[in-house]
Amino acid sequence: MKSIIFANQKGGTGKTTSVINIGDALARAEKRVLLVDVDPQGHAAVSLNLDPEGGVANWLLHSVFNTTPLSTEDVNQWIRKTHQENLFILPGNQMTAKVQRLMAIEEKPVNYIRDCLPPLRHMKFDYLLFDTSPSTGGLQEMAAWAADLVVIVTSLDYLSADGVSNFVGMLKLLANEKRWSGKLAGILPTFFDEQTRTTREQMANLESAFPDQVFAPIHRATLLREASAEGLTIFQKDPGSRPAVEYQRIASQLVKLV
Ligand SMILES: Nc1ncnc2c1ncn2[C@@H]1O[C@H](COP(=O)(O)OP(=O)(O)OP(=O)(O)O)[C@@H](O)[C@H]1O
Numbered sequence: 450m451k452s453i454i455f456a457n458q459k460g461g462t463g464k465t466t467s468v469i470n471i472g473d474a475l476a477r478a479e480k481r482v483l484l485v486d487v488d489p490q491g492h493a494a495v496s497l498n499l500d501p502e503g504g505v506a507n508w509l510l511h512s513v514f515n516t517t518p519l520s521t522e523d524v525n526q527w528i529r530k531t532h533q534e535n536l537f538i539l540p541g542n543q544m545t546a547k548v549q550r551l552m553a554i555e556e557k558p559v560n561y562i563r564d565c566l567p568p569l570r571h572m573k574f575d576y577l578l579f580d581t582s583p584s585t586g587g588l589q590e591m592a593a594w595a596a597d598l599v600v601i602v603t604s605l606d607y608l609s610a611d612g613v614s615n616f617v618g619m620l621k622l623l624a625n626e627k628r629w630s631g632k633l634a635g636i637l638p639t640f641f642d643e644q645t646r647t648t649r650e651q652m653a654n655l656e657s658a659f660p661d662q663v664f665a666p667i668h669r670a671t672l673l674r675e676a677s678a679e680g681l682t683i684f685q686k687d688p689g690s691r692p693a694v695e696y697q698r699i700a701s702q703l704v705k706l707v
Pocket residue numbers: 459460461462463464465466467488490492581582583639640641667668669670671673674675677678
């Protein structure tokens with residue numbers, strides 16, 4: 450079981466869209482995939498036409514309130530099937546924010562989420578994909594520490610390279626000071642629009658600041674916005690569309706990295 454986190458402290462960069470579509474692409478390639486939504490907004494479930502529920506909160510709180518170790522049966526009751534075979538979700542909601550505060554008060558260590566993974570290993574998932582909130586610290590940092598790979602999802606319509614540099618700095622601290630053993634899979638630029646000079650410039654900045662670490666961009670596409678509003682992945686909405694092809698390609702590249 451390999452875990453991949455999609456993150457950026459900046460909001461609205463396409464993290465959730467990337468998680469659900471890459472998750473669906475992997476599921477269609479016959480991988481068993483669990484999406485873990487550590488964002489209290491609960492958008493991963495909503496984007497799949499499911500209810501945001503307190504699955505992540507229940508999962509993370511178990512060891513705070515119970516003396517018995519977390520079992521596979523415990524976690525299984527909080528996992529939901531999606532409309533795609535092989536694609537499952539441990540949904541999140543506002544409860545996750547309360548858990549985050551509790552973790553801070555109790556000064557839980559950075560390995561806290563990783564220590565909650567063993568029951569999931571018995572469920573034979575090939576991939577865990579973490580969707581995260583637009584912030585740093587707390588659960589975000591714990592999820593990054595639990596991940597084998599990090600994908601920084603950055604929108605090309607603002608100063609992308611600055612935001613990415615901050616995040617890369619945080620990963621370096623995790624590696625140097627907290628012995629994180631994962632690695633950066635790469636930077637995924639989104640909202641690419643070749644008609645706009647800013648996005649072309651931002652893309653060039655990223656490629657020069659992070660050589661060989663930038664994935665081919667996901668174009669800005671109305672179809673993606675419509676699909677998430679309808680609770681569909683791009684593969685359910687239009688599997689032959691450009692964003693479907695683009696997300697499929699990223700999924701294939703990620704499989705080769707872990
Ligand atoms: N490539 C794209 N083209 C057009 N719209 C997109 C694209 N990617 C995402 N969107 C839309 O932009 C909005 C924000 O995307 P998304 O929710 O994936 O961002 P996010 O990074 O998860 O946001 P947050 O930081 O709030 O969690 C959504 O309405 C989504 O449908």
